[in-house]
Amino acid sequence: MTTPISVPAERRRQVAGALRARLPAHVANSVVLSDPEDTRPYECDGLAAYRQLPMIVTLPTSEEQVLEILEVCRELKVPIVPRGAGTGLSGGALPIADGVVLSTARLNRIVKVDAYARTAVVQPGVRNLAISEAAAQFGLYYAPDPSSQIACTIGGNVAENSGGVHCLKYGLTVHNVLRVRVATIEGEIIELGSEALDAPGLDLLAVFIGSEGMLGVVTEVTVKLVPKPAVAQVIMASFGDVITAGNAVASIIAAGIIPAGLEMMDRTSVRMVEPFVHAGYDVDAAAILLCEADGTALEVAEEIARMTAVFEGAGATAIAVSQSEAERMRFWSGRKNAFPAAGRISPDYYCMDGTIPRKQLARVLQGIEQMEQTFGLRCSNVFHAGDGNMHPLILFDMNQPGEFERAEAFGAAILALCVEVGGTITGEHGVGMEKIDSMCVQFGRKELDAFFEVKRAFDVPMLLNPDKAIPTPHRCAEFGKLHVHGGALPFPELPRF
Known part of the structure; x- marks a missing residue:
């Protein structure tokens, strides 16, 4: 968790004044926000555990204004954090205390x-x-x-x-x-x-x-x-254990079927979502798979039949197929609302994002189950199962001393396991601040130095979103002191699989 830093008011006034001076007078005050009560909504993105009040927030309405803001920041050597809607989950839009947040929200045409x-x-x-x-x-x-x-x-x-x-x-x-x-x-x-x-x-x-x-x-x-496909249908397949469900995912791909979507949810996820959305999920299943076919009516009918046969052969305990567009959307609404539904069963949750080879799904799920005992926290699992992109939701209570720190350690252990089985530390959420230490697990110093060289090719003064995504040698050295013992693998205190 970050510790917020304060910036001298004089520095804030200097930079805000320089920015306003470069913008048309009639828009300057609305484009440049510098009062703390105006900048407070930008202190974090979707990873709300990490917060930092920005020195200044800018809301340009044109490409020309973006260029003016960047020019002033370069001249004054002020770091810039670009920001979209702030829905990111890795702290990529976390402000820098003495920096400017450049929001593109008003460039919305x-x-x-x-x-x-x-x-x-x-x-x-x-x-x-x-x-x-x-x-x-x-x-x-x-x-x-x-x-x-x-x-x-x-x-x-x-x-x-x-x-x-x-x-x-x-x-x-x-x-x-x-x-x-x-x-x-x-x-x-x-x-x-x-x-x-x-x-x-x-x-x-x-x-x-x-x-x-x-x-x-x-x-x-x-x-x-x-x-837009002429027809789309979703199969909901239930399984008696997560290992069988994970193996069923591999069976679908091995059969040469590329579904429009293939998602997995474990029992914890299903039971927290169903009362929230009423998607029609099987709450008695240990895991469910949602598998969609789209295309022409004939294509969909043939693919649904093939997928049904694969699931039955893989040990599905129940199979339901959407019979209308409304039912299809209801099936998906449960998956898409998994994150907000976590608030029904836990005061807080920490959403992870790692990617693994499909054949390792069962092994990683077993590992996460053991980690629940190691860290004393529950974990709800949802997956883009078809491409191995997993989103464990670690459930904790921020008001309980030490629980967030355990959640962070739990998440880092999951990512280390992803790397161990041949995967990566992120699939679609990015590295941001959340996974920057885990970059030290996945990549060596030469690789990280190469990443920095790419950044310098675009950003010589290193002002664009600095201290995110790529760890410095010092950071990796400090991380290594904590997690690597005598040349052993990361997290030796965890059971190996």
Whole structure:
């Protein structure tokens, strides 16, 4: 947990005055917020356990204003934290005490929807779901659908390379963005990618997507749109234990089936969601899988039949298939509301994000069960099971001394296990502040130095979202003193599997 730092009022007035002086007089006060009561709503993102009151918040309404803000910050050597809707879960938008938060919330215009090219050009403050709403009249939609899609913005999705329940078939943000327009720390506009199938030179678009605001500020995004399927149905399969359910996931993929979505929820998750959403879940199951087929009526009917046969062969205890669009949406609403539903059974929760090979699902779930005993905390598990992206929800009470620290240690142990089985410490939430120490587990010093060199290529003064995502040598050294003993693997106090 962070310890908030105060900034001298004189420094705040100096920077705020310089910013206002560079902006048109009639908008300066509304674009630059410096009073603590105005900046308080920006002190954290979705990882609310980490808080820091920002020195200044800026709310530009145009690309030109973004460039002016970046130029002033570069001249005064003030760090900048880009921010979207603040729905991120890794502390990527956590303010820096003596820095400026640059919010893109007011850059919220849908520039155009091209039904023939199947693209949309939008500003970064446009909500994820709003893109699909604008494209619906053409029978199109934007495929990546994070659980926060009603609120999260496309600029933040680009920063974190967000996914969603349909990313197995349709891909993450990186697979659905064609071009981004970026304001650099040098006050220039560059365009990465192209609306064509390829762009000249190195693929810097893929480098930029998922860079967590460390390389530049997004001012415009061109996304791919896909046709809305004629039919979609969801299977809800129940299982008597999580290991059997995990093996069933591998069986679906091994059968050559690529579902539109394949999600897993354990009993704890199901029982906290069902009274909240009334999704029709099997509360007696140890785990359920939600598996969607979409396409033409014939394609869906054939795929549902194949998936049903695989689940039955894998040991499903019950199978239900959605019989209407309303029922399909109800099945998904339970999964998408898993995080808020956690508040029904626990005062606080800590949402993790790691990715593992599908064949390791059962092993990792067993490991998490043992860790519950080690750390004395409950854990509810939800997964983008089809691509191995797991979201354990560690349940704790912030009012109980030491519980948050145990939750953090529990989360770090889960991430270390992900790395041990051949996975990664994040799938779609990013590193931010939350997982920066776990980067020391996954990567060696040479790799981390290479990451810093990429950042310096875009941000020579190192002012864009500094001290996030990539740990310094000093930080890794301090982390190693705590968690590596005599050259042993990280977290030797935990049972090995």
